[in-house]
Amino acid sequence: MTLGRRKRFDTPVGVFTYETVPERLFGLGVRRVELSSTQPYQIASPEKAMVDIIWKRTDLDTPDSMEHYLVYDMRLDLDRKGLFSLERMRRLERAYGKKTVTALTTILAARAGHE
Numbered sequence: 352m353t354l355g356r357r358k359r360f361d362t363p364v365g366v367f368t369y370e371t372v373p374e375r376l377f378g379l380g381v382r383r384v385e386l387s388s389t390q391p392y393q394i395a396s397p398e399k400a401m402v403d404i405i406w407k408r409t410d411l412d413t414p415d416s417m418e419h420y421l422v423y424d425m426r427l428d429l430d431r432k433g434l435f436s437l438e439r440m441r442r443l444e445r446a447y448g449k450k451t452v453t454a455l456t457t458i459l460a461a462r463a464g465h466e
Contacts, residue, residue, distance in 0.1 A: 352377060352395075352403050372403065379446055380439065398439040405451045412450035414457045421458065429462045437463055 353369040354377055360367045380399025385391045395403065404425075411417045421427045427434065437460055444456045 370403070370407065376446060380443060396436075396439060398435050398443055401435065401455065402440075402443045402447060402452055405455060406447050406449050408451050412454055414454050414461070417451070417454035418458050421455075429458065435459050 352372045354371070354374055355369075357371050358369040380396040380402070381393050382396070383391055383393055405411055405417075405420075411420050418429070421429060437456070440452075440456045440459055444452045
């Protein structure tokens with residue numbers, strides 16, 4: 352994610368893209384980590400990373416389409432305990448206000464038994 356312009360990099364190991372995100376959403380779910388006093392970096396929580404992947408998709412706005420995507424395209428084991436924090440997902444859902452994020456949260460809540 353970037354606050355700047357969208358970019359795409361084709362490399363020998365794959366295609367990498369930077370998608371734009373509004374400034375108000377950029378830092379949500381991100382924490383600072385320091386490898387040393389001169390090597391800090393920021394890393395997204397698993398929830399933020401997943402939301403950033405799906406939030407602009409228009410084809411994943413129902414629980415059924417989202418579940419299919421998560422299981423068959425992302426190959427996630429949705430029954431694995433602790434995969435995502437439902438509390439953090441709900442905070443991101445409120446902040447993003449997108450149907451795709453609501454569909455994701457709905458699926459995760461159902462799998463966790465919190466329908």
